[in-house]
Amino acid sequence: MTTDRGGDYKAALDYLNEVGGKVSEAGGELAAGIVALKVDLIVRWRLQRTRGPVEWEPFRDDLERVLSSTKYRDDFIKMYYYGLALFQCGDYTKGNVIFEKMRSQIRPNREVSRGLRNYLVGKEGFPRRFQGTVKAHHERYSVYCPDLATEVFVKRPPSGARNDATVHFYIAFSMYGPVAAFEPPEENQLLLP
Numbered sequence: 001m002t003t004d005r006g007g008d009y010k011a012a013l014d015y016l017n018e019v020g021g022k023v024s025e026a027g028g029e030l031a032a033g034i035v036a037l038k039v040d041l042i043v044r045w046r047l048q049r050t051r052g053p054v055e056w057e058p059f060r061d062d063l064e065r066v067l068s069s070t071k072y073r074d075d076f077i078k079m080y081y082y083g084l085a086l087f088q089c090g091d092y093t094k095g096n097v098i099f100e101k102m103r104s105q106i107r108p109n110r111e112v113s114r115g116l117r118n119y120l121v122g123k124e125g126f127p128r129r130f131q132g133t134v135k136a137h138h139e140r141y142s143v144y145c146p147d148l149a150t151e152v153f154v155k156r157p158p159s160g161a162r163n164d165a166t167v168h169f170y171i172a173f174s175m176y177g178p179v180a181a182f183e184p185p186e187e188n189q190l191l192l193p
Contacts, residue, residue: 009045032069060085099177120171
């Protein structure tokens with residue numbers, strides 16, 4: 001795609017969805033490469049810039065289809081977005097499994113692996129704020145989030161935080177999975193690095 005206009009992305013996605021519908025009506029299935037193209041359109045259009053809500057369930061389903069193909073099963077970027085989509089859809093356990101798999105298999109440089117790429121967002125597409133309890137585990141910290149019934153790793157606990165302290169945080173994502181972020185994301189942090 002040579003333009004960066006939302007209308008062009010929407011037109012391309014509508015066309016791919018129309019073709020997919022016709023293929024399904026004929027009893028066929030879109031090739032994984034075409035579904036991967038749909039995924040890439042959503043990433044560029046909705047995730048690299050916060051310009052509206054994402055339809056997470058179809059995005060998750062498309063990623064599941066793509067990752068089931070032999071061509072894409074080891075594609076870590078698509079695996080990352082699959083883990084993110086699982087979290088956005090509320091499947092935190094399965095999302096954590098995907099990120100655990102990535103942590104055990106990839107060794108990118110520190111900046112790539114630990115840089116924050118996305119945030120858990122609400123229906124409107126803006127980062128959600130949570131309340132949780134700090135948990136200390138042998139000089140490592142996490143935050144238990146009762147809203148999600150899951151623990152989230154903490155890179156740097158807020159100053160003065162101690163075990164069982166109540167904190168407010170956002171859930172950010174690196175290639176290694178979800179991370180508690182205690183400051184609201186700035187506009188430029190919402191853009192994919």
